[in-house]
Amino acid sequence: MIIPEFEYVSPQSVQEACALLVQYGDSARVLAGGSDLLVKMKDGLMKPAYLVSLKNLDSLKAIRYETGTGVIIGARATHNEVMNNRLLQEKYRSVCEAAHSMAADQIRNIGTVGGNLVNAVPSADLPPILIALDARARIVGSSGERTIALEDFFLGPGKTVLEKGEILAAIIIPDQPTTGSNYIKFGLRRAGALAVAGVASSVTVSDGTCRDVRVVLGAVAPTPMRARQAENVLRGKKISRELIDETGRIAAAESKPISDIRGSIEYRRNLVNVLTRRSLKAAIEKGHI
Amino acid sequence: MSEATTKEFSVIGKSVPKIDARDKVTGRAKYTGDLKVTGMLIGKILRSPHAHARILSIDTSKAEQLPGVEAVITAKDVPATFYGISPARYDETILAIEKVLQVGDKVAAVAAVDEETAVKALGLIDVEYEVLPAVLDPLRAMDEDQPQIHPQYERNISVEIHQDFGDVEMAFQQSHLVRTDRFQGNRATHVPMEPHAAISKWENGKLTIWSSTQSPHYFQYHIARVFGLKMGDVRVIKPTVGGGFGGKLEPSAAEYVSAALAMKTGRPVKIVFDRKEVFFHNRGRHAQHIELTTGVTKEGKILGVHGKYIIDGGSYTSLGIASAYYAGAMLPLIYEFDHFKFDCFRVHTNLPSCAAQRGHGAPQPRFAFESQLDMIAKELGMDPIEIRKVNARRPNTMTLNDLKVNSCEFMACLEKAREISGWVGKKGKLPPGQGIGIGCGGFITGAGYPIYRTRLPHAAAIVKVSEQGDIATLYIGAVDIGQGSDTILAQMAAEAIGINYEDMRIVSADTETTPHDFGAYASRQTLMSGHAVKQAGEEVRRQIIELAAELLEASVADLDIDRRVIFVKGSPEKMLPFETVANEFFIRKGPLMGKGSYTPPKLGGKFKGAAVGTSPAYSFAAQISQVEVDEETGQVMVTNVWDVHDCGTVINPNLLHAQVEGALFMGMGEAMYEQVVFDDKGRPLNANLGEYRVPTALDVPQVISELVDSYEPAGPWGVKEVGEGATLPTMGSYANAIYDAIGVRLYDLPLTPEKVWRAIHERKKPS
Incomplete structure (x- = not known):
């Protein structure tokens, strides 16, 4: 496999990177881990003339807590860095588990959180759990910085809200009253398999009542999607098995899967139903976020 | 003993x-791809984007002018000699002459100073095609309205076999129970870690090839024949090889094309397939469509078997003629019965060629047979191990198709597998969703006859x-x-x-x-x-x-x-x-x-195809699997497998058990995960290791590999085979274990979660 020719640039600052992206426009792509991009280039699916590497931008790598803001995950953090990060393990273990469900060690060692999000692959494993935890995307551009709900980040397969010259800098998980969260991936192999369907959920439970809930589906719509109607079934209600079953059924109904070589529409809807139930049950019972 | x-x-x-x-x-350790020969060029092959097309013209002029390109060749620059495995079915050429017969077929090739230049040059070759309708469904390949792929094979029939032993109709009439069931196999492929690779050097009229090969001798024979050289002027050297599984038993374009380019340029040429090319070359498992009819007495004794097969051969015949014969020849090996009819059509499609893969033609029929035997046992109210014991082959017997069996401890395998798996306490007694099943197998220890006619030892x-x-x-x-x-x-x-x-x-x-x-x-x-x-x-x-x-x-x-x-x-x-x-x-x-x-003794009977299946000795194995089925998702987890093998004297126990595990995991992949799939234009959709999923270390069950005492008089120190036999029982034992767990019978490989889920779904529907 041969990678097509390209110009490689490695800016020293985020501002310089943004400026280069403005200058090169559509002929440039951002290179972080390369686990998606380089493969696509070798397959001839993408032929960027410029690769703007983020490798010198250490400010984009840290995972830290900022009072008043929350946990900040630098976009360049690798999946294994997320998986093994103590802060995340203590505060949002489900995110570490989702990172662990991906690919294999070799890819988790180079693939980045930012890459996983910006590629906007419908089956990506991190978006569902991050959206379930109400994560925000911090986007930096040549004219400044903006922060949006990650839920609003994705427009379609391979499409995000990033404008020309913008870089996804970090993901922020705000402090929250959530009592439990969970991500279940259904792949056709225990490692190195894309999700046929994935469901993440987060719940805020007190006195047996579901004060708040988020259910986010992966691989069953053009983008990761909130199952809002399903959430409404449970939100504010006393938790019962029947209600959780109903939530699963509604989530399946509102999902928008396609048939492909990994699974049919009917099978994916079934998985959404089953995984939603299981994910909610785990989020309610496990007692960690 | x-x-x-x-x-x-x-x-x-x-x-x-x-x-x-x-x-x-x-x-x-140096593999072929690691080797560098002074002055070496890199060769690349231009492959067809169409499943079936006529080549109208090829313009190589732009590619030839690219600096660093040393040669560009098409069919007119290489010998037009047809090759294959048996002279009556030599039907493949180094580069496509008039037509391409599959996506990935070989159209032209370049040799250049480096890989980048070679790849760039491929992009500069202009080929004009007339796209022809393609045959993509093996079950329709013989229909009158389908295009004919090879001029010499009417109705796309590559191999037609009709073998008839005893009187199967009479056997069915005398049977207490006769069952007919249809099974469908999958297009699995070998996935060697090391792709096909070769370096050819042409010097003073002598061709030297370093090759990732399973047989330097056959490579030497075929390559000498195709290029019109004396065998003594062809030297084939095998460096370290990273797996073959049957896919490197005949020369590929890596050897033929690199040799042609070396002859043209006078410089050594290396060709290493990328993973996609390995899928294009394929030579993996035929997908077999099997209709199996078996008649038994009320005691479960098998009286007769009739197997009707249509098997998907893909574009070229390759070793597929042998695969087709093996699909029938191995059926009467492990159980004793007297009446057997075997009808098989190997058909051509415009898909990659199928040929030899671990267990050569035998695993899918074995899946069908082991599944059906369990269905019969259920109807008769017999334990699956009991029905196997009623029919198990004994030592020093002759199969109905004239295969001479010396040592055979199959009965001991069955008994030991039952004991070590805790079968008696588990069969029918496990909690809902859990199950246990048995599958068996047996295989040759070397073919009685070589692939081409020769009296060489x-x-x-x-x-x-x-x-x-x-x-x-x-x-x-x-x-x-x-x-x-x-x-x-x-x-x-x-x-x-x-x-x-x-x-x-x-x-x-x-x-x-x-x-x-x-x-x-x-x-x-x-x-x-x-x-x-x-x-x-x-x-x-x-x-x-x-x-x-x-x-x-x-x-x-x-x-x-x-x-x-x-x-x-x-x-x-x-x-x-x-x-x-x-x-x-x-x-x-x-x-x-x-x-x-x-040299093995003269073996086998007189009928057409009698040579296939002959061997100095045969292995036997019983495999018991335990599974847990998630009924809501259809996901099957195989928790344990107990394999008991009769493989004669053991030379190296660690290597032997590693062979059992490797064969079993390969069988597991074919049973549950692996299938090459194509779009409606014949393009593979999963020619990569991400979407063609072989089991990983996390997926495989705990395996207990055990042996029974055995001594094979035909082998040195009493040895016989192990490497392929353990692939055979796995598919059937998994299907039977799934049935035990959830009461659902699956007929189509691979046994994916979606298929299991659908079968459960169908069962739950009110009839």
């Missing part, structure tokens, strides 16, 4: 480390002792492709000579420096190459003892050698070190050498 099994061996029977283990784990060996007597080198054409033949043959040589394993060196699989051997396929080397090695080693031993007798003034009959010490039996103080005698031998008589060769 024979006496031989009770003898204490010095070297064989021990789990010595693999002879190349250190080189492999340190990265020192099947294996040969030379052992040469060094002048100082410190080491001995085994020269052998047997091919280590990762399975460990170099190791076990070195153990055998050391045992036969009377020296230590550590004293052995090995030079293997180079048509110029090592004697002829047919190579690594059909599970043949331990028995066949082993025979040649034993004979060669014993010849050295005899010469050493003769000289030692003279030096010790003792009689030959009184001397023995063990681990480098030559001594008088009963008076061990009268001894000489091996090196002293070997050194003295060289001084007095010159090189101390031994040689051996092996």
